[in-house]
Amino acid sequence: SKVEGSRALLKKLFLSRISKALVPGVSNEKLLCQLGFKGEIIKTHGVGLYNRNRRVPFRALHEDAKKFLYVGRLSIEKNLKSLITVFNDCPEWILEIVGFGPQEEQLKLMAKKNVIFRGAVKNTDLLEIYQKSDVFVLPSDREPWGLVVEEAINNGVPVALSSRVGAAEDWVGIHKCGLTFNPDDIDDIKHTLDVIANKEVNNDFRRRIQGVDFDYIEREQVDSFIF
Template structure:
């Protein structure tokens, strides 16, 4: 079996499938889904029925069977490149050390903000990176991580972690006021939602709408001010309704490797406020162009509150909406595919 790329990743998330489908239009690929789960997701987050490439799904198999099947593939396949989707499970290390270094590449989506660069875990990553010839880094903070870990191979910036289900950009329509803010994502500690609760308790003239579920749901609901509404889980194919009906997406994360919701919101014409710890800042979200970036520090509450008041200025807000209407997300996705296939 002759293959341009063998790609190893954890799960058939829809945005990864979209990316791999596009790559498979340019060259022969074979994808190994390891089945490693990180967190609970909506059912429509995984879309195996959309797959247009050859693959094997190792979900539900024992570790020994997974190792045997992967090694058999690497022995029998005539491949040019092995693309390893991260460094967070033993199977990926086995692949890296069994495959020749000159064929090995790694996808780096962890950022300098949440990934350790000192200590035992960092040393293990450095050891792993010595087996990589090339790294596909999604953005600036991922490149900073690679350099902090001493990686000396080629680095290709992809400016993305996959291809979301983009739509044609909405025609620009100015709005008369900005009152409704939206959060979409996990209700968990790293998302920094307690910051939103504190700030919106001081901004009674604005509303915060929260979509998602997670371990902090009960606590957040018990501490939320009256201008915060929870919607629970919403299917991915229905999120566009909320992006278009509300005014601004908020992503205040303490650490966020990328932030696919930022791309989704922008694609639906919605300006974004994100913390400086979000991976797609400067890659997709550009401060002062299509949204605003605030700094997480000892004055985070004031920083976020002032940023919300700044974007609520209707001239500023409509300028962002106008700029967003000129963004070409099909071109952005094509550029990501080119990085993997050139």
């Protein structure tokens, strides 16, 4: 988000009239501070309650990761062309894409056979898809938070996230549940997926996920709206 120029001035003017702000995580809090917000900031630890599993058993990989997953809209800001370009050059990897959107036909035309489009999936069926994946990938050019990141981690799956995903500083920086990459750099995306595909690295992230207290995070999220 712009913190300089005419847009930033409009944001600062708007924020000057606000006394209290609720933000999902660290990166959003930093943005408000960069814009000179003087009011109270409350972290909500997310953007909403999702269909949460109580505890997914630890599943170790016995070989390097091959099954990657994306869940979300098929639209330009999600940067899926760059992600598919990586998988077109890595036929040993499989990318499952769950969702639909304006870029669907264009993406299908450019993708090779190792990229599978699953379309819309019921929420009740999505949990199993997460759990059968080795890595969840979100390559967005811009993403204020990313509820799907929490869903993937809650289902025991390490994440590879664009550095512009709002949830990255919390789930990668603090909880250490995955890695980030530069969404503008195809080589960096490929390198990051190579690293997290390594079974030792991937299993280390899976062990860290087992230590996340999802009950506590959910309680904190609910409590943050009670004031």
